[in-house]
Amino acid sequence: MTDQFLYAVEVMINGLMAGVLYALVALGFVLIFKASGIFNYAQGVMALFAALTLVGLQQGQVPFAHLINAIFGTEVHHFGWHLPGLVAIILTIGVMVLLAIIIEKVILKHLVNQEPIILFMATIGLAYFLEGFGDVMWGSDIKTLDVGLPQGASFWVEEKTAILGTDNFYGFFIDKLDMVAALVAAILVISLTIFSQYSKQGRALRAVADDHQAALSVGISLRFIWVLVWSIAGFVALVAGIMWGAKSGVQFSLSLIALKALPVLMLGGFTSIPGAIVGGLIIGVGEKLFEFTIGPMIGGATENWFAYVLALLFLVFRPQGLFGEKIIERV
Amino acid sequence: MKDIAEGYVTADGRKIGGTLMEMKNITLRFGGVVAIKDISFDIREGEIRAIIGPNGAGKSSMLNVISGFYVPTEGEVWFRGEPRPQMRPYQVARQGIARTFQNIALFKGMSTLDNIMTGRMTLMESNMAQQAFWWGRAQKEESEHREKVEKIIDFLEIQAIRKTPVGRLPYGLQKRVELGRALAAEPKLLLLDEPMAGMNVEEKEDMSRFILDVNDEFGTTIALIEHDMGVVMDLSDRVVVMDYGKKIGDGTPDEVRNNQDVIDAYLGVSHD
Ligand SMILES: Nc1ncnc2c1ncn2[C@@H]1O[C@H](COP(=O)(O)OP(=O)(O)OP(=O)(O)O)[C@@H](O)[C@H]1O
Ligand SMILES: [Mg+2]
Numbered sequence: 214m215t216d217q218f219l220y221a222v223e224v225m226i227n228g229l230m231a232g233v234l235y236a237l238v239a240l241g242f243v244l245i246f247k248a249s250g251i252f253n254y255a256q257g258v259m260a261l262f263a264a265l266t267l268v269g270l271q272q273g274q275v276p277f278a279h280l281i282n283a284i285f286g287t288e289v290h291h292f293g294w295h296l297p298g299l300v301a302i303i304l305t306i307g308v309m310v311l312l313a314i315i316i317e318k319v320i321l322k323h324l325v326n327q328e329p330i331i332l333f334m335a336t337i338g339l340a341y342f343l344e345g346f347g348d349v350m351w352g353s354d355i356k357t358l359d360v361g362l363p364q365g366a367s368f369w370v371e372e373k374t375a376i377l378g379t380d381n382f383y384g385f386f387i388d389k390l391d392m393v394a395a396l397v398a399a400i401l402v403i404s405l406t407i408f409s410q411y412s413k414q415g416r417a418l419r420a421v422a423d424d425h426q427a428a429l430s431v432g433i434s435l436r437f438i439w440v441l442v443w444s445i446a447g448f449v450a451l452v453a454g455i456m457w458g459a460k461s462g463v464q465f466s467l468s469l470i471a472l473k474a475l476p477v478l479m480l481g482g483f484t485s486i487p488g489a490i491v492g493g494l495i496i497g498v499g500e501k502l503f504e505f506t507i508g509p510m511i512g513g514a515t516e517n518w519f520a521y522v523l524a525l526l527f528l529v530f531r532p533q534g535l536f537g538e539k540i541i542e543r544v
Numbered sequence: 545m546k547d548i549a550e551g552y553v554t555a556d557g558r559k560i561g562g563t564l565m566e567m568k569n570i571t572l573r574f575g576g577v578v579a580i581k582d583i584s585f586d587i588r589e590g591e592i593r594a595i596i597g598p599n600g601a602g603k604s605s606m607l608n609v610i611s612g613f614y615v616p617t618e619g620e621v622w623f624r625g626e627p628r629p630q631m632r633p634y635q636v637a638r639q640g641i642a643r644t645f646q647n648i649a650l651f652k653g654m655s656t657l658d659n660i661m662t663g664r665m666t667l668m669e670s671n672m673a674q675q676a677f678w679w680g681r682a683q684k685e686e687s688e689h690r691e692k693v694e695k696i697i698d699f700l701e702i703q704a705i706r707k708t709p710v711g712r713l714p715y716g717l718q719k720r721v722e723l724g725r726a727l728a729a730e731p732k733l734l735l736l737d738e739p740m741a742g743m744n745v746e747e748k749e750d751m752s753r754f755i756l757d758v759n760d761e762f763g764t765t766i767a768l769i770e771h772d773m774g775v776v777m778d779l780s781d782r783v784v785v786m787d788y789g790k791k792i793g794d795g796t797p798d799e800v801r802n803n804q805d806v807i808d809a810y811l812g813v814s815h816d
Contacts, residue, residue, distance in 0.1 A: 416665070417662075419651070419654065420651055420654075423652060423653050423654060424649050424650065424651055426613075426645065426649040427650055428651075429613070429637070430637060430643050430649065430726075431642075431666065431729065432634045432666035433665060434632070
């Protein structure tokens, strides 16, 4: 095998790893969209908020410290504890469930049967509110997230694969964090699929996604299902926030991972779980390979736009998404 | 009308019990439209109760009030001898009241089997935590529900379409699956909104047979809306007649048929 080919393979593997993460973020969108017809603009900010909360809780930050100090003239900042990663994660899951309950009670409940565009607007409002709220609660400085995930390149992989090429080839360079992220995302996707296919709540979720009236008539509480999907979406956001945050710090730009999910949704469709997964992988691999092969010829930095162009092309030829059925309007 | 305070026995020997549900002075307004105007009637245990009336009379609205989809502007709904607090539709369903819809509301992407299975939602015991940690038990429960569902499928003679996504089925079969889903809940009270609309004669006969069998075999109380007078006369024990939101008749099919107000309403005699 030529080194050139091996590099391409390495790029592809890295693309797959990134793709799994895109798929994860896209999955958050799909879950909410399927169950309630809402395109949740706030999904990215939820990832940011989850990561902020995780760091804050872990490092014993006092929430709303600025506000409290400004009002009471105090100087509180830290509780003085440092929680183990797992404990902080579990607490953060609790916060995300609480957030889901509040979103349902304060917003969704009042918007039942409204036009989708109104609901979309509501989530835009939610996104900006949550962004500001996160700042006020935890401060706006860049934070490092460390829940004990491995960092750096895997020497093991490098060593084992070095023999594949010539002397110039030192083996595949694969980030350990990416490997963990891919593994976690894969487990999450599989368990979500099993949950939705085989559990009572999963069946209820599919029922609500299919027909609200029918779901009500068989005794399903729409509001419970909404809290459930928003909780799951919050959990997915947390996982994405951890992976991304561990990589590049917890800061505003983390919320932009939502932009990475958009082309995935264009590709895979808004209602298909397999679509989100395969779409994520295609975008991940596609953008890395394109950057590797064509990128150097046209000055690089293609990763910003390539995914959208690819998705647009797909959209033109398969508007129903990868796995959607072609809809022929009855006349 | 004969005295029925403590229940009665029908001509074909079915025993009808005491009051299961009672609507007391129900009024329902949508803005300026009065869909139901001060209507009272009861539904007795074990009977087949029909609600008839011209288009727009308020029949579906009445069924929606019973099933919790509409909240009455005034009046009370009594169930099993107690006034029912305001309830969401899913809570009504959990009380043992199942329904079908005039415009069919099925889970179109799911198979016949899954649709009917979903009808057992209220009877499924194990919660999320149990399902996560007690896989075996959840599996056992699932297979018990599956058995019941298969029985319903046999009963409704729809074995051939068990695995078909219901969105692809013809209208008549969809109505049948929807009935199956309602039956799966093993309801105390079954509400059917025009179960035979849009069916051919043969399909209507099948559906009539299923309704009678359900009532007879399981003692299920049934309230149904139907336009076909022949069907109504054949099936029902007692009939409520509505017109322009008002009750204009209530009694056995024979009594109702000879009621002058009812005859006028159906012949389209002008109102005042
Ligand atoms: N959700 C609603 N909002 C506004 N008006 C409604 C609503 N539901 C019913 N109505 C009105 O209430 C009246 C009674 O309607 P309903 O559907 O109960 O009649 P129906 O007897 O079932 O008629 P059909 O035989 O055509 O099914 C109609 O004037 C209808 O327009
Ligand atoms: Mg109607």
